[in-house]
Amino acid sequence: MRDIRVSAVQFEHTPGDKQSNLDKVRRFAQEAARQRVEIVAFPECCITGYWFLRRLSGQELRALAEPVPQGPSSQALLALSREFGLTIGAGLIAADPQGKLYNTYLVAMPNGEWRSHRKIHAFEHDDIVPGSEFTVFDTPHGCRVGVLTCYDININENVRIEALQGAELLLAPHQTGGVTSKNPHLMGRIDRALWDNRYTNPQAIEAELRGDKGRGWLMRWLPSRAHDNGLFLVFSNGVGIDDDEVRTGNAMILDPYGRILAETWKADDAMVVADLDASLVETSTGRRWIRTRRPELYKPLTVPTGKECDTRSVRFDEVGG
Numbered sequence: 001m002r003d004i005r006v007s008a009v010q011f012e013h014t015p016g017d018k019q020s021n022l023d024k025v026r027r028f029a030q031e032a033a034r035q036r037v038e039i040v041a042f043p044e045c046c047i048t049g050y051w052f053l054r055r056l057s058g059q060e061l062r063a064l065a066e067p068v069p070q071g072p073s074s075q076a077l078l079a080l081s082r083e084f085g086l087t088i089g090a091g092l093i094a095a096d097p098q099g100k101l102y103n104t105y106l107v108a109m110p111n112g113e114w115r116s117h118r119k120i121h122a123f124e125h126d127d128i129v130p131g132s133e134f135t136v137f138d139t140p141h142g143c144r145v146g147v148l149t150c151y152d153i154n155i156n157e158n159v160r161i162e163a164l165q166g167a168e169l170l171l172a173p174h175q176t177g178g179v180t181s182k183n184p185h186l187m188g189r190i191d192r193a194l195w196d197n198r199y200t201n202p203q204a205i206e207a208e209l210r211g212d213k214g215r216g217w218l219m220r221w222l223p224s225r226a227h228d229n230g231l232f233l234v235f236s237n238g239v240g241i242d243d244d245e246v247r248t249g250n251a252m253i254l255d256p257y258g259r260i261l262a263e264t265w266k267a268d269d270a271m272v273v274a275d276l277d278a279s280l281v282e283t284s285t286g287r288r289w290i291r292t293r294r295p296e297l298y299k300p301l302t303v304p305t306g307k308e309c310d311t312r313s314v315r316f317d318e319v320g321g
Contacts (some may be wrong), residue, residue, distance in 0.1 A: 009043070022095050044150050067095055233254040235252045239267070261276075
């Protein structure tokens, strides 16, 4: 890996309005290029919209989905990547040739190449199929990139596998924070009025974004994913109204020691930028720990316990929905 400049974006998407959301992607991509960024990460499903997906009929969801990379949104990202000379990652709902639907994160590279990640732990709609492959690839920027989407990163094994596959930089697109939960120890809904009044009383909403419904919750686990696996992590997230919840943003970039290089708790669309020191990867604690692994002891990790459940049932039990 060589030194590289990256950015993470948070923005409030418009449900179902792909053109409006792509216009925001363009504006941020243009600003990223102006700041000499090489890789910019946008949130999960930021092109199609996210939480409203669960309310759509199967027919409405299929009408929103597009093939990748032949669809207009993919082609728009590839065109932006070429125009601004940077790698762009953004999320949408994709349809494969057999008609299966996936929560997909497309990474468009300026040399015309692309990769897509299908969310492994998808739960947003009965008609969205979970992916079954890890996504790690080389980029034109001299670094090897992995992608895991939102709930995917909750599972320790997923991040470790991508590190073992050589990922030096993990793109972590999310739509999280402010999540409704019946568990008093997990996040919790943010009062819509605080967001609506964010310009007249920014302190009130930013206290929520920085607190246990947003940044406080992330800090319990997100830095460990970077630290324990010795990789840079680029966390992008939605912010603002997402159907009946308020996303918390908190876009941030972490180094392989789990330290925050750049972050924001702004109650608005925003982008953070950081220069990554490639020399940190090989010397990081996580990389040293990985070299002391004893794989012959880990067979129990692959043996079902009988307690496994599909992600959708676990996720919606958590919210009482």
